[in-house]
Ligand SMILES: O=P(O)(O)OC[C@H]1O[C@H](OP(=O)(O)OP(=O)(O)O)[C@H](O)[C@@H]1O
C-alpha cells in the first residue's frame with residue numbers, strides 16, 4: 001500500500017466518529033473527523049508527514065505551521081519527514097491569541113518574517129482557522145504560498161477567496177462521508 005492509501009485507512013479506522021457534533025464554526029454536523037487520533041498516533045503520524053510533503057512537493061516553502069492545536073502535529077510530522085528526506089523544514093505555531101507574558105509572541109518557533117511558508121491544518125471546514133493563521137503570518141511579514149490540509153470538509157472556496165492555492169490530501173467522498 002502507498003503512504004496515501006495507508007493514511008486513508010488510518011483516518012477511516014481511527015478518526016471518523018458518527019453522531020451529532022457542534023463544529024468549531026458553531027455549525028452542526030452528523031459526523032466528526034477526530035484528526036488528533038490520527039496526527040498523534042505513532043503509526044499514522046509519520047504517514048501524515050510524508051503525505052503532506054508529497055501533496056505540496058511542487059511548492060516552494062521552508063517553514064510550515066498553522067493555528068494551534070490541530071495544525072501543530074501536522075507541522076511537526078512534516079518537519080521530521082522532511083529531515084528524513086534530507087530537507088531542512090522549520091515549523092511554527094500560530095497562537096489563537098498573542099501571549100501576554102514572556103516574549104509576547106503570536107507565532108512561536110523560528111522567525112517567519114520574509115520567508116515563504118505553508119499554512120497547514122489537520123482538517124478544514126469553513127477555512128476560518130486556516131485563514132486566521134494566514135492573517136497572523138502575513139502580519140508577521142511571512143509570504144504564505146498556500147494552505148494545505150489533511151482532510152477537507154469544504155473550505156476550498158473560502159481559501160480561494162483569500163487568493164491562495166488550496167490543497168487537501170483527502171475529501172469527504174474518499175472517507176465515505178459524502
Ligand atoms: O475550518 P474551520 O471551520 O475553522 O474548522 C476547522 C478547525 O476546527 C478544529 O479545531 P478547533 O477549532 O476545534 O480547535 P483546536 O484545534 O484548538 O482543538 C480543526 O483542528 C481546525 O482547526
Ligand SMILES: O=C(O)c1cc(=O)[nH]c(=O)[nH]1
Pocket residue numbers: 022023024025031032033034035123124125126153
Ligand atoms: O469543523 C470542525 O470544527 C471540525 C470538523 C472535524 O471533522 N474535525 C475537527 O477536528 N474539527
